[in-house]
Amino acid sequence: MTNNDELSAMPAAINRELARAAFAAYVEPYDATDPRIALKVDHTLRVAELCARIAEASGFTPAGIDLAWLCGLLHDIGRFEQVRRWGTFNDRRSAPHAALGVDVLFEGASHLTDPAFTANPAASECVLAEDDYFRAHARAHGFIRAFCDDPALDDLIRAAVAHHSEHHLPEGLDLRTRAFCDLVRDADKIDILHLLAIDTVENVMGISADELLSSIISPSAAEAFFSHRTMSWAEQHTPADGLVNRACFAYELVYPASLEIADEAGDLYLAFERPYGIAEAFHDPATRFTLNRMDGHLRAWVDERLSA
Structure with missing residues (x-):
């Protein structure tokens, strides 16, 4: 699914150097000493490069590769306001971070006054006292024109940001838009798996290692895993369920290159072995057994796909 015919007509409108500088200017006022902010800066830059890598391996044109890179750069721009305003990555305890990103890029940062975004305190x-400053900052440095000169690309970029974290893409997207949305979602999943190797459970999941190790796997999580699908938020009842859902990302990678990249990185099985560097075993014997079974199942599934 490369959509080369449509991509070949796309203007080379992306200047990566300027877009990278614009991103640095946007995140500059956020607290760089907060590990969650640092996490999202690093994650964003890696996802942008992964988007370009997947696009290149999948036969996108140079202009398409640049646009894929930009969509990756912008996909999580709403996270910075989410952390500043609510101190969490949990959309249910704050506001949907993808919608925040669309708002910053395309709606003039209305989230700071819109009740739809401020229902959660x-x-x-x-923090509230700083809203005027951050509203002005977002309007000056977060607007899409700071990153891309071509308004013809706005609808595609908006869709890539808006839908990157949804459980499933909506029906009715045109083929080109779906191709970019799938690509960004793949790159995001690959790097979220990588966080299991390089970050802490406190930063990523907002819990302690003991809370994770004390949790169990719900029947709904086991059913989803062995059915080869990711879970909705409603199906994730425990921290262990969230860990299992990260392993399920492998099943829903769309581009063949994405699975190859994830396998090459060595992160596909980290949910089952030393997640977030935690060497201790889960406390519950049944949970340990299920995780071992899942590990073997996923390895066999990946080997089959890569050898096909």
Whole structure:
């Protein structure tokens, strides 16, 4: 699914150097000492490069590769306001970060006054007091024109940002838009798996290692895993379920190159062995047994796909 015929007509409108500088300018006022901010900066830059790598391996034109890179650069731009305002990556405890990203890029940062985004209280009055500054900053440095000069690409970029974290893509997307949305979602999944190797459970999941190791796998999580699908939020009842869902990402990678890249990185099985560097075993024997069974199942599934 490369859509080369449509991509070949796309103008080379992306200047990566300028877009990278614009991203640095946007994130500059956010607290770089907060490990969650640092995590998202690094994650964003890696996802952008993964998008370009998948696009190139999948036969996209040079202009298409640049656009894929830009979609990756912008996919999580809403996370920075989410952390500043609510102190969490949990959309249910704050606001949907993809919608925040669309708002910053295309809607003039209305989230700071829109009740649809402010239903959940901010972390503190001190944070609220900074809203005027961050509203002005977002309008000056977060607007899409800071990253891309071509308005003809806006609808595609908006869709890639808006849909990157949804459980499934909506029906009705045109073929080219779906291709880019799938690509960004693949790259995001690959790097989220990589976080199991390089970050902490406290930063990523907002819990302690003991909370993770004390949790069990719900029947709904086991059913989803062995059915080869990811879970909705409603199906994830425990921290262990969330870990299993990360392993399920392998099943829903769309581009063949994505599975090859994830396998090459060595991160596909980290949910089952030393997640977030945790060497201790899960406390519950049944959970340990199920994780071992899942590990073997996924390895066999990946080997079969890569050898096909």
